[in-house]
Amino acid sequence: MSLHVWWIYVTAVFLISATPGPNMLHVMTQSIAHGPRRALATMAGLMSAVLLCLVASALGLGAVLKASPRLFDLLRYAGVAYLVWLGIKAWRAPVGVPDGTPARSRSDGALYATGLLTGLSNPKLIVFAAALFPQFIDMTRPFWTQLAILIASFVAIESFWYAMYALGGAHLARWLAPANRQRLFNRGTALLFIGFGGALLGARA
Template identity: 55%
Template structure:
């Protein structure tokens, strides 16, 4: 892989990762609700899922799933169901002030719970596997060892994706100052809930290549 090829890849990933999607929306909503520092656990969950999916794609898992009839359809429906669940949950979220010391709230917003939430939303998108299978090979030089090149591509993707997570989380932290009023917070929850459902609908109508 030449330096020019890497720059082209990095620029493409920068633009693609910056486009709002379920992961970015999830990180931003966590930051709105809990603040930037608490949202780091959600970011870590998303990043681990993405790294695992990209590594699995590089190892040939995408080709294996394509060879299994209906595998991507099952994954797609699971992803749709989870996105719709998040949308309904956001739409119906309680906007009344909560006791930050409450045991139930502490359990739901523990670092592990936030990590699991980020991991689940990122791993539930089967299109990530297809993206890796279609996108990565364009930047691989077949005349050179593939493993180091995949490592560079995955590492670059991770750094850029994390940059955008932090950007969205910081925006969410700033936005939270304007969401003190329950009526405004309810509107925000319903808008983000509708967007999650919209992502689910888009995934439902898409077709694996």
């Protein structure tokens, strides 16, 4: 995996992680209810779920890809299609503020468990990782080293956005309250996803 390909991967994950989703909205609501410091337990639970999904996706992925180069290419193109689908979904996303009810004071263990269960409720991350990783792995180089770099980069970027949503969640929710701003944000994100998917068609891992 070249530095150029790694930068493409980092850019894609950065944009994908920035997009409001169940995990980010959970961090935001927990930060509003308990404060950014207490939300660290929630973020730890969510990140544990992300790591479990990524590792589950990686188990057996190397053997499958090495045994079937054609499957490698199919997964690569499936990843492109998935990014385009994310763009279409973002473009068509309805506007409106999620109904988040502040929770009562809870222990760090309870916040961690809730974050873990919230993260594990989205098994699509495993499919996403299996479709995305093959596009950035050079099969002529050590597989597990590259995979470790991809997972570490994913975790670092995801953690950054957890922190951003925790610290600025209340302000972000207020700024995105008007429907026109939500619509602009959704469509801008959609164009980025679709454009990145198109760019990947010309990039070889």
